[in-house]
Amino acid sequence: MNATDLYAHLRQTVLTALAQIIPDLPADIAARVEVTPTRDPAHGDMATNAAMVSAKAARQPPAKIAAALVQHLAAAPEIAAAETAGPGFVNLRLHPQTFRALLPIILANGEAYGDATAGTGTGTKINLEYVSANPTGPMHIGHCRGAVVGDALANLLTKAGYTVTKEYYINDAGAQVVALAWAAYWRYLQAIGTPLTEEEFAAEVPGGLQYKGDYLIPVGEMLKATHGTALATEAKGIAAPETWLDTVKDTTIAAMMTEVREDLRLLGVQQDIFTSERALVASGAADTVIAKLQADGLIYEGVLEPPKGKTPDDWEPRPQTLFRSTNFGDDVDRPLRKSDGSNTYFANDIAYHADKIGRGYNELIDVLGADHGGYVPRMKAAVKALSHDAVKFDAVLCQIVHILKGGVPLKMSKRAGSYVTLRDLLEEVGKDAVRFTMLTRKADAQMEFDLDQVLATxxxxxxxxxxxxxxxxxxxxxxxxxxxxxxxxxxxxxxxxxxxxxxxxxxxxxxxxxxxxxxxxxxxxxxxxxxxxxxxxxxxxxxxxxxxxxxxxxxxxxxxxxxxxxxxxxxxxxxxxxxxxxxxxxxxxxxxxxxxxx
RNA sequence: GCGCCCUUAGCUCAGUUGGAUAGAGCAACAGCCUUCUAAGCUGUGGGUCGGUGGUUCGAAUCCACCAGGGCGCGCCA
The missing domain is CATH 1.10.730.10 (Isoleucyl-tRNA Synthetase; Domain 1)
Structure with missing residues (x-):
């Protein structure tokens, strides 16, 4: 006996015995046979439900099958005693030697003990996307849970025999990075000594000045060092955006991603692939995907009903390009193009997932915040449609984390820049405590992260x-x-x-x-x-x-x-x-x- | 109004994918330090698994309805 998984080993023993009793047992019934640890030591070491699950197919009462199993199993070298129990369990008591024999195996295998040898994971290629924090500022505590859960899940799946690719999707397209660029531009103007006040500047920014945290000050300095005053007017005022916006955007996103990568490094997270939404958009991938769905008859121009019970004040029906996600289990069809014809975020995200499908994975898993829960059915529908049901899509949702200090919740305010950054947290309690504690709750349950308890001995x-x-x-x-x-x-x-x-x-x-x-x-x-x-x-x-x-x-x-x-x-x-x-x-x-x- | 996730001991949470008498920690009570680390260990008390039905050999787990909490709901990402 040198199996590393004693339970799997005994399950085989039971299946072999069962096959002698019921020679033509259907495979799907055999698959339901389990050998599990007993809850009560009085019941022995392990129990099997084999007699109960096969009773119907064998057209024999469970007790009879159980009794026959006991006869066969008593001869197995690992088993000291087998007896029927309850409604048809067979309880197994193993020789202590059988358990002890595991110790040399564990020591010889080292940390590889527990690795799958031939489990369900073997040969399955999984793409696991996690973190994917917007590059608009330092990572905070909210991102941290997804990062840790995703990273641990990657390790876990790898250990279970799956081939895992760890991916980060950089949301570097869309309105928020334009707002980010304007915010960085303000820091740049400050760096070169603009006469403008913050209020005067903010009045000129489309959508107002967001991202007011200090973390953009170094970006402003960097822009000054590289470009001098060339990005501003001669009076050190706001130049025409087309003369500087792309430059500032590039510099700022690059700087933010450098920070994010450093945060991830400090947290011990190493991802394999970083995919840029902006590059994807530029390649026209979204239009390609829409065309593909169109060819399958899954696209139409239509007007959505307003959400029932809570109609927005400014609601007016407008025709949009819609995807028939309801064909694949979603509640309503989803817009791929806005009424002005430009693509929605969902269209880009479908294109991104289509890209992943094209890379040959059997399964895609996204680790998301719980506020994206409503997003999952439509993505599931899209992956189903694009892969013709060949690729599985799953989401792991992470609920919110509340930080407690001295039993009192820490207030979080991104606008005021007073939120708890990941780096603060790492400095306070260290990487190992952060990671372990984040994994002491189910991901989809809310969690309280008590700074004092994490450090308690x-x-x-x-x-x-x-x-x-x-x-x-x-x-x-x-x-x-x-x-x-x-x-x-x-x-x-x-x-x-x-x-x-x-x-x-x-x-x-x-x-x-x-x-x-x-x-x-x-x-x-x-x-x-x-x-x-x-x-x-x-x-x-x-x-x-x-x-x-x-x-x-x-x-x-x-x-x-x-x-x-x-x-x-x-x-x-x-x-x-x-x-x-x-x-x-x-x-x-x-x-x-x-x-x-x- | 609809969808998703929750509801288990006084508190915070597990529960091996449907198994036998539902488990930990904290809190409460009672014990244990000339020690390989007492930063710990042992014991006791504490439950209608939100409620009601259903499915079956068997339900905290699956289904339906109800109650309570959280999140989300066209051109935000």
Whole structure:
């Protein structure tokens, strides 16, 4: 037995036995057979629903199938006892040796333990788009959650065997970057000493002066350094926009993206591809896509009904170019062109997703803010239409994060420039705590990020609790090196250890938890829920701390016993394997494991 | 008015894709420090899983309706 996933292994054993009882069992029924950990240890180690799910197809009562399964399974070498239970479960009790045999495998595999070998992910190419913050200013706390969730999801899917491309879509087209350019231009005029006041300048800006934060001051300085006073009138006033707008836009977007990339780097996020909306628009991709949809008969000119119950005051019916998204499950058809004929953001975004489809992915996943929730059905419809249902589109929605300090919510105001930037947050609590904490909630649930709790050194704080467990593991191994000078104690060395002496219940509880790791990776990946990794690590840490603490009451239960080198070595293998799995999990979360608590 | 997401212990949240007697942490109460780190551990109490029906061997989980909370709803991105 050298399977890395004990549950998958036993599932095969059950399926083999089941095939002997019901030779012509349909494949779709077999697919529903599960081997799961039992909730109650009294029920054994694992349970299978095999008899219940196959009863109907086999036209036999579950109890009869279960009884036959018990007969067949009793012969399996891993299984100590099999018995029927409840409505048709078969409970399995494994030999402790079966669990213990996992430790050498974990140590030999290292952090690759839990990687899919032949799971659902194999061969599937996924494009994962996340962050995609507008390049109009520094990243703030709102972007942070999507960045962390997206990045951890990428790691998770990769571990589960998918081939993942991590992508950032730069929204550098449209009205907001024009507003950004005007704001940067104001900083430029200030830099060269304009006589204009802010009010006088703002009065000349189409749509008013937005983006008033200080972060554009360096951009103004940069423009001055490069262009001198050439972008302004001789009186250092506002020149005709066509003489400077593109230049200022280019410089500003480039400067903002430099900042964004630095923010991402500090957060530990590395994306593979940055795609520019502006370049996409310039290439005419949106018109190409509209033409393609037109050829499929999915485009028409029409007038949308006003939204029911809440008609805007300035509503008037206007004909637009519409996409028949209702053919693909959307509620209303969606406009691709505005009434003036220019393309909508949606048209550009369809073009972008068409581009991704063209790059050969089997699945597209967007990590979005929850305020984009209403946007998902139409994108789903568009991807379905464009790929003729060959490519899947999914969205992971991230709910809002409230920052608490001293139990009081921090006020956020972008207009006043007083919002919490990502960089502030990283300086305050550090990358690892930010990443871990962001993953301690389901993405689609609101979360409160308590600055005090994140830094707390108590069990309440999962970051600390998990890191502490790893540090304790490493501490034991360091102490072992002192107690047994010259002993070979690397993971590879320990992987050959005889671990038969590990027969205490707390030890076996911990090993059972380690056995769940591949299964946890698989289920978290297929549910696209990276937060499950955080909860798994918390539970694992709790099991380990419990084992550690037994040594308080009874010194003979401590890991290190100078007079029992063989038994100590077996315990060290368990400790090292625990550390391996914690590291493996932290790697998915993008958190650096610590060697000691300081 | 419509759509999507929520509602689980006093509080903050899990719940292994439909499994057996629903679990953690905090808070409350009761214990444990000449230690490989007590930055912790052990135990006790605490639940009509928002409500009502339905689907089936079996529902916190799926479906319908209702109640409460959040987000969104043509030419913003």
């Amino acid at each position: 108590t069990r309440e704080n999962p970051v600390f609790y998990v890191q502490y467990a790893h540090a304790r593991c490493r501490s034991v191994l360091r102490a072992a090196a002192e107690m047994f000078p010259g002993a070979a104690l690397t993971d590879a060395d320990l992987s050959t250890t005889n671990v038969d002496t590990l027969d205490g219940e707390p030890e076996l509880t911990l090993i059972r938890r380690l056995a769940l790791w591949p299964r946890t990776v698989e289920s978290a990946a297929s549910a696209r829920e990276p937060h499950r990794i955080a909860f798994f690590l918390y539970d694992l840490a709790a099991d380990f701390h419990m084992l550690w603490n037994r040594g308080k009451d009874d010194a003979t239960l401590r890991f290190l016993q100078a007079d029992q080198p063989a038994a100590t070595r077996a315990r060290l293998a368990l400790v090292a394997a625990t550390a391996v799995v914690i590291r493996s999990g932290l790697a998915v979360m993008g958190v650096t494991p610590v060697e000691e608590m300081r």
